[in-house]
Every structure is written in structure tokens, then in C-alpha cells.
Amino acid sequence: MAVLNEEQTMLRDAAKSWVQEKSPVTAFRKMRDSGVELGYDANAWNEMAEMGWAGVIIPEEYGGSDFGYLSMGLILEETGRTLTASPLLASGLATASALVLGGSDAQKSEWLPKIAGGEVVGALAIDEGAHHAPEKVALKAEKSGSGYKLSGSKSFVLEGMAAGLLVVSARTSGAAGDTDGITLFLVAGDAKGVSRKRLHLADSRGAANITFDGVEVGEDAVLGEVGKGYALLEKTLDRARAGLCAEMLGSALQAFEITLDYLKVRVQFGQVIGSFQALQHRAAKMFTDLELARSAVEAALQAIDADTPDVPELVSLAKAKMGDVFHLVSNEMVQMHGGIGMTDAHDAGFYMKRARAAEAAFGNQGYHRDRYARIQGY
Amino acid sequence: MADFGGSDLDAFRTEARDWIEANFPKSLKGKGGMMMREERSEPTPDMDAWRKAMGEKGWGVPTWPTQYGGGGLTPAHGRIIQQELGRVGAYNPIGGMGVMMFGPTLLEYGTEAQKQQHIPPIVKGELQWCQGFSEPGAGSDLASLQTRAEDKGDHYIVNGQKIWTSGAQWAQWCFCLVRTDTTKKHEGISFVLFPMDVPGVEVRPIPLIAGNSPFCETFLTDVRVEKDQVVGPVNGGWTVAKRLLPHERSGLSGAGGGGGGRSLVKLAKEYVGSDESGRLADTDLRTRVIMNEIDGRAFQLTAMRAMAESKANSGPSAATSIMKNAGTRWMQDRAELTIELMGHQGLGWEGDDFTAEELGAVRSWLGGKATTIYGGSQEVQNNIISKRILGLPDPK
Numbered sequence: 001m002a003v004l005n006e007e008q009t010m011l012r013d014a015a016k017s018w019v020q021e022k023s024p025v026t027a028f029r030k031m032r033d034s035g036v037e038l039g040y041d042a043n044a045w046n047e048m049a050e051m052g053w054a055g056v057i058i059p060e061e062y063g064g065s066d067f068g069y070l071s072m073g074l075i076l077e078e079t080g081r082t083l084t085a086s087p088l089l090a091s092g093l094a095t096a097s098a099l100v101l102g103g104s105d106a107q108k109s110e111w112l113p114k115i116a117g118g119e120v121v122g123a124l125a126i127d128e129g130a131h132h133a134p135e136k137v138a139l140k141a142e143k144s145g146s147g148y149k150l151s152g153s154k155s156f157v158l159e160g161m162a163a164g165l166l167v168v169s170a171r172t173s174g175a176a177g178d179t180d181g182i183t184l185f186l187v188a189g190d191a192k193g194v195s196r197k198r199l200h201l202a203d204s205r206g207a208a209n210i211t212f213d214g215v216e217v218g219e220d221a222v223l224g225e226v227g228k229g230y231a232l233l234e235k236t237l238d239r240a241r242a243g244l245c246a247e248m249l250g251s252a253l254q255a256f257e258i259t260l261d262y263l264k265v266r267v268q269f270g271q272v273i274g275s276f277q278a279l280q281h282r283a284a285k286m287f288t289d290l291e292l293a294r295s296a297v298e299a300a301l302q303a304i305d306a307d308t309p310d311v312p313e314l315v316s317l318a319k320a321k322m323g324d325v326f327h328l329v330s331n332e333m334v335q336m337h338g339g340i341g342m343t344d345a346h347d348a349g350f351y352m353k354r355a356r357a358a359e360a361a362f363g364n365q366g367y368h369r370d371r372y373a374r375i376q377g378y
Numbered sequence: 379m380a381d382f383g384g385s386d387l388d389a390f391r392t393e394a395r396d397w398i399e400a401n402f403p404k405s406l407k408g409k410g411g412m413m414m415r416e417e418r419s420e421p422t423p424d425m426d427a428w429r430k431a432m433g434e435k436g437w438g439v440p441t442w443p444t445q446y447g448g449g450g451l452t453p454a455h456g457r458i459i460q461q462e463l464g465r466v467g468a469y470n471p472i473g474g475m476g477v478m479m480f481g482p483t484l485l486e487y488g489t490e491a492q493k494q495q496h497i498p499p500i501v502k503g504e505l506q507w508c509q510g511f512s513e514p515g516a517g518s519d520l521a522s523l524q525t526r527a528e529d530k531g532d533h534y535i536v537n538g539q540k541i542w543t544s545g546a547q548w549a550q551w552c553f554c555l556v557r558t559d560t561t562k563k564h565e566g567i568s569f570v571l572f573p574m575d576v577p578g579v580e581v582r583p584i585p586l587i588a589g590n591s592p593f594c595e596t597f598l599t600d601v602r603v604e605k606d607q608v609v610g611p612v613n614g615g616w617t618v619a620k621r622l623l624p625h626e627r628s629g630l631s632g633a634g635g636g637g638g639g640r641s642l643v644k645l646a647k648e649y650v651g652s653d654e655s656g657r658l659a660d661t662d663l664r665t666r667v668i669m670n671e672i673d674g675r676a677f678q679l680t681a682m683r684a685m686a687e688s689k690a691n692s693g694p695s696a697a698t699s700i701m702k703n704a705g706t707r708w709m710q711d712r713a714e715l716t717i718e719l720m721g722h723q724g725l726g727w728e729g730d731d732f733t734a735e736e737l738g739a740v741r742s743w744l745g746g747k748a749t750t751i752y753g754g755s756q757e758v759q760n761n762i763i764s765k766r767i768l769g770l771p772d773p774k
Contacts, residue, residue, distance in 0.1 A: 001687070002683065002686070003686050003687060003690040260768055260769075260770075263770060264769070264770065264771070270774065271773060271774045272771060274770040274771060275770065275771045275772060275773040275774065276773065277761070277764075277773070279770075280760065280761065280764035280765075280768075280770050281757070281760040281761075281764070283763075283764060283768055283770065284703075284759075284760035284761075284763035284764050284768070285760070287700065287763055287767065287768060288700040288703055288704055288763070291680055291696070291697045291700045291704075292673070292676040292677065292679075292680055292700070292704060293676070294680075294683075294697075295676055295679035295680040295682075295683045295697070296672075296675070296676045296679055298679075298683065299679045299683075317672055317675055317676065320672055321672055321673075321676050369665060369668045369669065369672065370668075372668060372671070372672060373657070373658075373664065373667075373668045373671075374656075374657070376643070376671075377656060378643050378646070378647060378652070378656065378657060378658050378664070378667075
């Protein structure tokens with residue numbers, strides 16, 4: 001664990017106790033069983049927003065606390081422990097980052113206070129296929145009167161069902177695959193021509209495919225510069241990826257600890273199975289890998305706070321490493337629990353399903369290994 | 379404090395810089411790596427002069443107490459000396475097992491007389507120590523060692539065989555674990571010291587898969603050990619040894635930094651080439667190079683985090699326990715990749731058909747296999763993590 005300052009320690013402790021009391025895994029199970037359209041419990045989200053968590057990276061003048069990304073990571077690590085489903089990542093981190101980094105004063109004033117207060121949920125509508133590929137944008141934005149008309153569709157939009165504000169990547173010139181010619185737009189969730197379809201994914205979180213059917217927006221909906229949105233998008237995505245890594249770290253740690261507890265109580269052949277060296281060494285390897293992953297995740301968050309030039313490579317390092325480790329730990333959780341781990345009544349399956357969805361989100365291990373090497377010129 | 383006034387670190391940096399400038403022989407610039415080589419050559423007059431200068435100054439062991447010749451400085455001062463040495467391509471000539479392992483242990487457990495006798499020569503780099511721990515039948519299960527020390531009233535007579543006594547062929551003294559009580563396992567072991575030139579000590583170097591090595595077998599036949607050369611209580615040597623082993627492990631966990639040669643990426647580009655977009659041409663190898671680079675970076679970030687944490691909490695961080703396995707796994711993997719990307723050129727044993735770098739890669743690959751065996755094998759490290767950190771029980 002990174003060395004924390006006083007406010008970070010308080011924030012972490014507050015998150016820890018709220019998650020344990022108000023949002024254990026049983027709450028996630030209840031949400032899943034209810035089949036709620038949003039993919040999260042709105043009451044729990046309200047409580048999180050009331051504690052100021054949605055405004056942790058938002059400047060004070062726009063209603064946030066400006067505590068930074070490591071602080072946000074601490075909260076996400078805690079919520080990740082119990083698989084708490086909420087728009088904290090998509091809205092309070094990703095959408096807020098896009099606005100803080102690229103928004104005009106008017107855009108920030110209009111949206112950031114509402115995001116910080118939790119009244120509006122923001123979401124990134126970026127990908128158009130099954131694999132993360134932020135440059136493969138086909139959704140068109142054509143000049144229309146004094147504004148633009150958006151036509152096309154976005155897939156796997158995290159918190160797409162709840163979104164009252166969408167950050168949409170659109171093509172104003174060039175072809176899908178070009179990094180030039182991409183423009184980001186702010187589109188209200190209730191704009192005419194926006195329609196959404198809920199996606200039921202294995203991890204039970206809120207995701208949607210969204211169609212834009214000639215959606216009219218004004219000039220003032222452009223976020224950043226026309227045709228040069230890719231750089232802003234990458235910066236935004238790196239922040240979202242780092243936040244997701246923190247959540248994955250929490251989930252992986254909890255999965256590991258639950259498994260470790262089981263190894264200490266499950267008796268076979270007249271002794272607890274945790275006394276078997278074959279299992280002990282696998283546990284030791286998981287612990288080793290978790291420590292390595294933690295270092296990578298914290299380094300990425302700290303680099304974002306310090307705004308150093310190595311943010312992209314550290315983020316890809318973290319996402320690649322964290323993805324591998326969560327993958328391993330979630331598989332071992334099921335395997336080491338044996339038959340009980342295969343049952344829906346046990347939580348192991350939740351962690352494994354969440355691992356795969358989180359691995360795929362914002363680029364899987366293969367994507368980030370490739371990106372890590374490309375950034376360094378090989 | 380040594381011979382300077384004030385504790386201001388900036389002032390100390392200037393002082394260190396000036397002193398190194400005045401004393402470090404320019405001919406030795408960048409030769410630090412030679413000190414780490416496994417094969418020894420006779421020291422040149424410049425090397426002797428530099429060792430003497432650092433030894434007199436006490437800066438080879440900056441944090442050791444001044445009454446035994448150490449620098450008496452804080453770790454922050456020590457880091458400044460390290461940085462200033464590195465800045466001009468100088469190296470610390472005071473090293474070896476005496477500095478890394480035995481010295482810190484003796485400072486903690488030794489009697490005043492033992493410290494007065496043994497610490498100053500280590501500080502001055504005047505004599506080398508070797509470690510007599512492992513035996514043919516006591517490797518990972520070190521406490522099963524059989525070398526006997528018989529009580530002869532005013533001295534002990536020691537008989538047995540030690541193995542992997544690295545540097546025994548050059549060492550003047552040995553710190554050694556012997557059995558003083560055959561009825562108990564851990565509680566029957568004592569930690570003793572003897573000079574290597576006493577009658578009955580015979581050393582045979584062991585050639586390894588990588589060729590010549592610093593490792594030896596050491597045979598002890600009726601070796602006389604004085605009673606004032608027992609460190610810690612009689613039959614209390616295991617505690618002393620346990621204290622010493624973390625020094626060994628932290629020294630072994632990645633100090634090599636991946637061989638210190640050219641980067642894996644540079645080598646890969648040279649040997650397998652790149653495609654038109656600049657990516658390594660062999661996509662399978664590229665993925666494995668990336669994974670190794672990522673593991674190395676994560677390891678380094680963990681080392682930094684562990685350091686920051688232990689500084690803030692004034693105690694070791696849990697991350698420390700993983701360092702040996704994570705570091706050695708990364709380096710072995712790196713060595714395998716290096717010879718693989720060199721192809722047949724990466725399998726040269728000797729001769730002028732191969733570059734020095736290629737020949738070095740082969741020896742490092744082979745020599746590096748020892749890192750997951752010595753200093754507590756990978757499996758022993760995993761046992762330690764399982765039991766001490768994770769709290770998993772012993773089998774019935």
C-alpha cells in the first residue's frame with residue numbers, strides 16, 4: 001500500500017466501513033437477482049454520492065473535493081472488494097476526467113457539479129465492436145446548420161442504461177482506424193434520436209448498446225477540438241483504466257482472502273487443505289503477484305496525480321499486470337473451493353465473471369502489452 | 379559523525395564529492411563491475427590504494443559505528459555517498475560476505491571483544507569471510523546439519539563437510555554453523571568462527587554448469603575452534619543464523635538488475651529485427667519480451683514501494699517477502715529470452731566465433747539458475763510466505 005496522507009487515510013477508512021456495512025457481496029447478489037435495469041442499486045449510489053465520492057477528482061469550484069486519482073483509487077479498491085456495482089468509475093472518474101481535461105468553462109459549469117453530486121450519471125460511449133479499439137470510430141458527425149448530426153452506434157457502454165450524459169467519440173473526417181478526424185461530443189442521455197438496449201453480461205453490471213439516429217447537437221457540444229479528439233480520449237481512457245485497475249485490485253485481493261480463509265477451514269484427508277504444500281505454493285504465488293500488481297496500479301495512479309509523461313506506459317503496465325493477476329486469482333478461487341465454488345450460492349463465480357468483464361473493459365491484457373511496447377518503440 | 383561538522387545533507391554531498399574527486403583513481407572509472415565477477419585477478423596498485431582510502435574513511439560501510447572504524451552516518455548520508463560514487467563512475471571497494479552478512483550479524487550478537495577483533499578488518503576490506511552453512515545433506519533443510527563440534531574444555535574440535543562455501547578459496551576466515559548438541563535439531567546448533575589457515579581445513583573449488591565458480595567444498599578434520607569464537611549462546615546459533623539470512627536474501631533478490639548489460643529490447647531488435655511499423659519481427663518472442671519487461675518494471679516499482687513503506691512505518695513491509703522469488707524469476711526468464719533471441723549465437727561456450735556479450739549471456743543464463751536454489755530456494759521462500767505471511771498451517 002502506498003504511503004497515504006491524512007485525508008487519503010480517512011477516505012480509505014470511510015470507504016472500507018461503508019462497503020462492509022452497506023454494500024457487502026450479498027447486496028450485489030440482491031441487485032443481480034432483482035434484475036434491475038440500471039445494473040446497480042440507486043439507493044446505494046445516492047449514499048456514495050452524498051459522501052462526496054463522485055467528486056473526488058473534480059475541482060472544488062465545480063463542487064468536488066479535488067483529492068486526486070490515488071484517492072479515487074482507494075475508494076474503488078474498497079468497492080471492488082465486495083463487487084459493489086455503481087457508476088463511480090464511469091461517471092465520477094471517466095466522464096468527469098473528460099470534462100476536467102477537455103471541457104470549456106461553460107461545459108464544466110453545466111455538468112461537473114451535477115456529476116459531483118450524483119444527480120447525473122455520465123458514461124463513455126467509445127467502442128463500436130466487441131474489442132476495445134478507440135481509434136476504430138465509424139459513428140459519423142456531420143455538419144448540420146450551426147451544429148452537428150450524429151449517426152451510428154456504440155457498443156458495451158458501461159453504465160449506458162443510467163447515463164444522463166454521454167461522452168461520444170465521433171468521426172468528423174477520415175475513416176475508421178484513423179486517429180485524426182475523431183471529435184468528442186457531449187450528448188444528453190434524453191436527446192432525440194438516442195436509443196439504448198440493455199446488454200445482459202455475465203458480470204451483471206450495467207451495460208448497453210446505444211444507437212444515435214441523426215442526433216442533433218449544437219457547436220457547444222464539442223468537447224475539446226474538432227478532429228483532434230483522440231489525444232483527449234486517450235488521456236481520459238488512461239484515467240478510466242487506472243481507476244478500473246484499482247477496482248480490480250480490490251476484487252482480486254478479496255477473492256484471494258476468501259480463498260485463503262477457505263484453505264484454513266476445509267478439511268479433507270483428516271487435515272485442513274491449506275496444510276498441503278501443493279496449495280500453499282499456489283497461494284504464495286498469488287500473494288507475490290498481487291504485491292507486484294499493487295505496485296503497478298499505485299504507480300499509475302500516482303503518475304496521473306503528478307501528471308508525469310509516463311502515464312500511458314504505466315497505465316498499460318498496470319492494466320496488463322492487474323488483468324493477468326485477477327484472471328489467475330479468480331480461477332484459483334473456483335478451483336480451490338472445489339464443488340462449492342461451482343455453485344451459484346457461493347460468491348466465487350461472481351469474482352470470476354467480474355474478472356473477465358473487467359479484463360475486457362478499456363483494453364485487455366493483449367491490448368495493453370502491445371500498447372506498452374509500442375509506446376517504447378518496439 | 380565522522381570527520382565533518384554539521385548534519386546538513388547538501389553540505390555533506392559537497393564534502394563527499396570533493397573527497398571522492400581527490401581520492402578515487404581515474405584509472406578505475408567504470409571498473410566497478412569487475413569487482414562483482416566470479417573470477418578473481420590480482421588487484422592493481424590503484425585498486426589497493428582506493429580500497430585503503432575508503433577503508434580508512436569508513437565509507438565502505440557508512441552506517442556502521444565509528445568505534446569499529448565505520449562511517450557512523452545515517453542511511454541518508456550513505457545514499458549520498460552511493461550517488462556520488464555512481465556520478466563519477468566509482469565503486470565501493472569494500473564488500474563481500476563480511477560486509478553483506480557477517481558484519482551486521484556480529485554487530486548485533488557479538489561480544490565486545492569479537493567486534494573489536496573482527497569488524498575493523500572488514501571495514502578496511504583487509505580480509506574476506508566465507509560462509510560455512512550448507513552441507514551435502516543439509517540444503518533447504520539447513521537445520522539438519524551434521525558437522526560436529528566436540529567440547530574439549532577450553533576449545534572445540536570440529537569435524538564435518540561444508541558445501542557451497544562461496545569464496546572459501548580466497549577467504550581468510552569462516553563463519554560456520556556446527557552441531558554442539560546431537561539430541562536436539564534447531565537448539566543444538568552453534569555459530570562459530572575460525573581462520574581458514576588452521577590445520578584440518580581443506581578447500582576444493584566446484585566447477586559448475588556455467589564453468590568456474592566461487593563455490594567450494596570445505597572439509598573440516600579435527601579443526602580447533604576457540605571458545606571465545608562462538609557468536610551468541612552455545613546451542614543458540616540457529617537464532618543468529620536466521621537473523622543473518624534476510625541479509626543474504628535482500629542481497630540476492632535482484633541486485634544484478636538483469637545482468638547490467640544492454641536492454642533485452644535492444645538485443646531483440648538487433649538479433650530478430652523489426653517489421654515496417656517498428657515492432658519486433660517475431661511476434662511470439664515480442665509478447666514474451668513485453669511480459670518480461672512488464673514483470674521487471676513491476677518488480678522495480680515494488681522495490682521502491684517496499685522502501686517507501688518501511689521508511690514510513692519504520693519496519694519491514696510485507697512486500698519484502700516476495701522480492702527474492704519475484705526478482706529471481708524475472709532474471710532467469712530474462713536470461714532464457716536473451717539466449718533464445720540470439721539463436722545459435724547464444725549458445726557459444728568459448729572461442730572467437732562469438733562476441734563477449736554472447737559468451738557472457740550463456741554463462742549468465744547457466745549461472746543464474748543458482749539464484750532460485752541458494753539463499754533459501756524458491757520453494758523455501760514459498761513455504762515462508764505460506765506460513766509466516768499467509769498463516770497456512772504445517773501438514774499433520
